Amino acid sequence: MSNSKQVRYVNEQAAQIEQGVAVEQANQENFRLRHGLWAAGGFLFFVLGMAGVVLPILPTTPFILVAAFCFARSSDRLNSWFKGTKVYKMVLEGYMTKRSMTLRAKLIILVPVTVLLAVGFAMMSNVPVGRVIVAIVWVGHIVYFGFVVKTDR
Numbered sequence: 001m002s003n004s005k006q007v008r009y010v011n012e013q014a015a016q017i018e019q020g021v022a023v024e025q026a027n028q029e030n031f032r033l034r035h036g037l038w039a040a041g042g043f044l045f046f047v048l049g050m051a052g053v054v055l056p057i058l059p060t061t062p063f064i065l066v067a068a069f070c071f072a073r074s075s076d077r078l079n080s081w082f083k084g085t086k087v088y089k090m091v092l093e094g095y096m097t098k099r100s101m102t103l104r105a106k107l108i109i110l111v112p113v114t115v116l117l118a119v120g121f122a123m124m125s126n127v128p129v130g131r132v133i134v135a136i137v138w139v140g141h142i143v144y145f146g147f148v149v150k151t152d153r
Contacts, residue, residue, distance in 0.1 A: 035074050042070030042078060049087060052112075059112040064091045100150035113141055 045067035052060035
């Protein structure tokens with residue numbers, strides 16, 4: 001192999017290594033961005049869930065569920081922090097560990113959901129398809145929490 005061929009070969013190898021490093025750096029930046037967005041979503045929904053604790057018109061549980069989903073995808077550290085919060089323990093821990101809920105926990109979920117869906121149903125008086133969808137969602141909630149999720153006694 002001549003010197004020029006060896007130099008060309010070494011240059012090609014170096015270019016491939018540089019491309020690999022660039023791709024890995026881009027993947028790492030993409031990874032950080034993706035996990036940062038999951039974390040931001042987790043905090044957003046956690047704050048909305050906390051507002052739901054204080055404001056009766058805002059449901060807590062759906063926001064805490066979405067926050068749990070986001071934190072689980074963001075990082076182990078944030079997921080562990082979230083699972084240590086009082087709100088998580090109050091709203092989701094029993095369901096996540098035993099796949100069952102107390103009657104009180106079910107009512108805490110169903111009463112605000114029913115009120116909000118009733119408001120949406122009433123506001124859709126001129127949208128029959130919307131009313132049907134809201135009614136189906138409400139029945140789905142009742143069936144799921146009434147018959148699928150076990151009740152602790």
